Amino acid sequence: MRSYLDFIGNIGLFALRAARRVLVPPFEFQMILRQIEVAGWKSLPLVLASGLALGLVLALHTRTSLVQFGAEAEMPAIQSLAFFNEIGPLLAGLLMAGRVGAGIGAELANMRATEQIDAIEVLSMDSFKLLVIPRIIACSIALPILTVCMDVMGLAGGYFAERATTDLSIQLYISRAFHSVSWAAFVPPTLKTAIFGAVIGLISSYLGYTTDEGAEGVGRAATNSVVISSLAIILIDVVLVKAIFFLFPETAI
Amino acid sequence: MNGGTPPAIAFREVSRSFGGRTILNNVSFEVAPGEAFCLIGRSGMGKSVTLRLTIGLIQPDSGAISVHNDNIVGMDEEALSKVRSQIGFLFQSAALFDSFSLHDNLAVPLKRLREKKPDEEIESIVQKSLDDVGLGKDGHKMPAELSGGMRKRAGLARALMLSPSILLVDEPVSGLDRVTASEIDDLLLRVRKRDNTAMVIVTHDTREARRIGDRIGVLDNGHLIAVGGIDELAKNENALVRALVSEAQ
Numbered sequence: 001m002r003s004y005l006d007f008i009g010n011i012g013l014f015a016l017r018a019a020r021r022v023l024v025p026p027f028e029f030q031m032i033l034r035q036i037e038v039a040g041w042k043s044l045p046l047v048l049a050s051g052l053a054l055g056l057v058l059a060l061h062t063r064t065s066l067v068q069f070g071a072e073a074e075m076p077a078i079q080s081l082a083f084f085n086e087i088g089p090l091l092a093g094l095l096m097a098g099r100v101g102a103g104i105g106a107e108l109a110n111m112r113a114t115e116q117i118d119a120i121e122v123l124s125m126d127s128f129k130l131l132v133i134p135r136i137i138a139c140s141i142a143l144p145i146l147t148v149c150m151d152v153m154g155l156a157g158g159y160f161a162e163r164a165t166t167d168l169s170i171q172l173y174i175s176r177a178f179h180s181v182s183w184a185a186f187v188p189p190t191l192k193t194a195i196f197g198a199v200i201g202l203i204s205s206y207l208g209y210t211t212d213e214g215a216e217g218v219g220r221a222a223t224n225s226v227v228i229s230s231l232a233i234i235l236i237d238v239v240l241v242k243a244i245f246f247l248f249p250e251t252a253i
Numbered sequence: 254m255n256g257g258t259p260p261a262i263a264f265r266e267v268s269r270s271f272g273g274r275t276i277l278n279n280v281s282f283e284v285a286p287g288e289a290f291c292l293i294g295r296s297g298m299g300k301s302v303t304l305r306l307t308i309g310l311i312q313p314d315s316g317a318i319s320v321h322n323d324n325i326v327g328m329d330e331e332a333l334s335k336v337r338s339q340i341g342f343l344f345q346s347a348a349l350f351d352s353f354s355l356h357d358n359l360a361v362p363l364k365r366l367r368e369k370k371p372d373e374e375i376e377s378i379v380q381k382s383l384d385d386v387g388l389g390k391d392g393h394k395m396p397a398e399l400s401g402g403m404r405k406r407a408g409l410a411r412a413l414m415l416s417p418s419i420l421l422v423d424e425p426v427s428g429l430d431r432v433t434a435s436e437i438d439d440l441l442l443r444v445r446k447r448d449n450t451a452m453v454i455v456t457h458d459t460r461e462a463r464r465i466g467d468r469i470g471v472l473d474n475g476h477l478i479a480v481g482g483i484d485e486l487a488k489n490e491n492a493l494v495r496a497l498v499s500e501a502q
Contacts (some may be wrong), residue, residue, distance in 0.1 A: 110351075118310055119348035122335040123362050125413075 014206045022133055031134035039100045039135075039197075044149065046095055051083075051150035051231035054091065055157020058082060063161065072166075076177035080151075084186045088151040089092070090237055093196035096143055096241075097229035101204040104135050105225030108208025109110030109218040132209055136201035140207075143197030147190050184248040192240045196233045203229045258321040261286045261419050261451035262307055267316030268475075269302060276302050278475035279316070284417065287449040289441075293459055293497055298472045300455040301345070305420045307453065309333045320419065332442040341417035341450075347408030348398040355407050356392035359383065361385050362414040380412045386440060402433035406475030409440055413448075420444065422454040426461055434461065441465055459497055471497060 052251035059079055066072045108131060111117050119126040159173045204225035260283040269277045269442060273291050276299040284290045292300045295447060305311045306318055309325045313413065320336050328336070349358050359379045363370060370378075383389045386406040396404060425441065426434035438461055444450055445465075456462050462469050464485045471479045471494050479486055479494045486498045 082293060113345050113466075114351075115344045115348035116350055118305075119342070119344060119350070122308055122337060122340070122342040125339045125365055126330070179332070 010210070011203065011206055014210070017128065018136055018202065020134060021129055021139070021171055024129075028130055028134050030139050031130060035138030036142050038103070039096065039201075040145060043099050043142070043146060044095060046099060047092055047146045047150050050089070050091060050095060051153030052157040052160075053157075055079065055083070055154035056088065056161045057157075058087070058154070059158040059161035063165070073176065075162060076099050076158065076173050077180045080177040080181050081185065083151045083154035085125045085183060085189050086241075088147050088154060089189050089193045090194070090234070092143060092150045093145040093193055093200070093233045093237075094230055096139065096186055096197065097200050097233060098226050099206035100139060100142075101200045101225040101229040102222040104139075104201065104204035104207040106218050106222035108132075108205060109211040110208075112209065113209050113214045113218060115244075128209070130142070132205040135205050136198050139197035139201035140194045143193040143200070144190050147193045151190075158228065159206070167248045182250065184206065184250055188244045188248055192237075192244065195236065199232050200229045203232060211239060255289060258286060259445065260284060260319070261288070262453065263317075263319040263474060264303075265317040265319075267298070267306060267313045267318060268308065269311070269313045275475045277313070277472075279305075280472075280475070280477050281316075282470055282477055282480060284419075284451050284453055286451050287445070289445055289452040289454065289465050290468050291454045291456055291462035292467045292472055293456060293462050294470060294472035296457075300472055301423050303472070304342070304423050304455055307421055308337055309341055338415060339418050341412030341415070341420045343405070343408045343412045343420070343422045343425060345427060347396075349399075349404060349407055349411070351396055353396075354392065355383070355388065355394050355396065355399070358396070358407065359392075359411050360412055362411065375447075382414060383407075386410045386473070387436075388453060401438065402429050403427065405437055406440065409444075410436070413444060416448065417455075419451045421444065422452060422456075424455055424457065426456065426458050435441040438464055469498075 059075060063075055064073060064076055066078070108117070111131070117127045117131070122132060130245055155174075155177055158177075159168075159170065162168050162173060204221075207221045207225050207228070209222050213220065264280055264282050264285040266279045266281055267277055268275065268279055276297075278413055279301070280299075282290070284297070288363055292303060292421060302311065305319070306313055309328065313326060317327070318326055321339065321485055323332075323336055325333060325336055333360060350361070353361065356379055359382055361377060363375045380389065380392065383392050386409060388403060388406055388410070391403065392397070396407070399407060409422075409425075420441075422441065425437050429437065441452065441454070442465060445452060452465070453461070467482075468480060469483060469486055470477050471492055472492075479489050481489075486494050489495055491499075
């Protein structure tokens with residue numbers, strides 16, 4: 001129990017250190033752009049494919065139930081609400097925790113094990129500012145964009161599933177999909193993924209940057225980054241959903 | 254010290270423990286400007302820890318560490334960064350940045366530390382440094398493409414990019430064949446002769462210590478049990494010191 005509390009305390013201190021340093025120059029814009037490419041651009045194929053597949057599957061499942069109640073016309077609206085509110089943000093977050101979190105944890109742990117982080121310090125550079133801050137910022141910028149891409153692909157998957165069984169036009173599908181979606185139902189859930197991204201970047205960076213187990217620590221940092229980041233964003237999601245319902249009551253169905 | 258010149262490095266009663274185990278216990282020594290001081294001893298006796306303490310990568314539990322008369326113990330990051338800019342560090346693994354080419358590894362210190370230099374000038378300095386260590390045609394290669402000896406030479410070139418007055422070297426020839434090891438030693442000797450750089454060299458290779466070091470220190474069980482020239486140490490009353498030094502003779 002004590003080790004869990006220690007871990008949470010250390011993550012908190014690490015987050016405080018990051019919060020203090022993020023506004024202090026030099027701003028590592030090149031590193032941030034490079035990390036956005038790694039976290040965002042290189043994750044795009046996985047997110048697009050997952051969104052499309054999940055959109056198809058969700059539509060196939062919901063259609064069966066909706067037909068029983070004669071409500072199949074609501075399928076596009078259900079698809080859009082499901083993706084915008086929860087599936088898009090949470091799945092994009094979990095995919096990023098898996099792909100990017102593991103990468104950050106392993107990369108930083110490897111840099112620690114091979115003395116590259118010490119070499120940065122020895123060259124009078126701030127390794128925390130150079131390695132940790134850009135990764136946290138990049139994850140929190142990339143994840144909302146990936147979430148929008150996942151939402152779009154989820155809707156596309158839903159359309160393809162619908163199109164396979166009916167003659168529904170794309171215009172009508174889009175019209176029905178967005179009919180019951182307000183900005184309040186789209187913007188807050190999408191923006192909450194910036195917090196997911198920051199949490200993934202923070203936890204993975206912490207586990208990689210602070211490891212002191214040599215080569216063994218690389219694998220452990222990668223695995224723990226995925227497990228702990230995924231768990232953290234699921235737990236934080238619960239809190240954020242309640243917060244969004246409180247701030248935007250019209251989004252609570 | 255020589256005629257009142259402050260030492261390049263001074264340890265005064267420095268102690269450091271890890272997990273309840275004392276690695277250094279009241280260790281004191283000085284290294285003069287331009288002097289090569291070799292630290293030898295069995296594994297796990299605190300040789301590399303001494304280097305890390307010297308550059309402030311870790312802090313001692315007690316004692317004082319001075320670099321050119323500045324006590325670095327408890328120094329803030331900004332001041333420590335200035336002290337570090339006078340020190341080059343060749344890591345045991347060379348610690349080249351995996352994601353940068355050899356050329357970019359060497360360019361990093363120039364791009365980040367000095368007043369903005371034109372790219373052409375940085376290019377010329379990097380190329381000259383690569384030529385100096387015999388890697389003039391390998392600048393485009395990634396660290397993973399280099400042999401152990403090439404990595405060490407590249408690490409040495411990077412450590413020297415800012416013309417440091419002190420060079421800390423951690424096991425420069427470990428894992429290298431005798432010929433390559435001799436090439437690295439030649440490079441260190443050349444640097445010392447050319448730039449009058451003070452050096453602290455941690456090594457297991459007592460032949461290397463004999464060849465490069467002006468003085469040799471022997472660390473054992475947290476204590477600096479002997480310091481002196483190789484002939485002096487060969488007559489030391491401690492059997493371990495004599496055994497270590499006899500390998501070099």
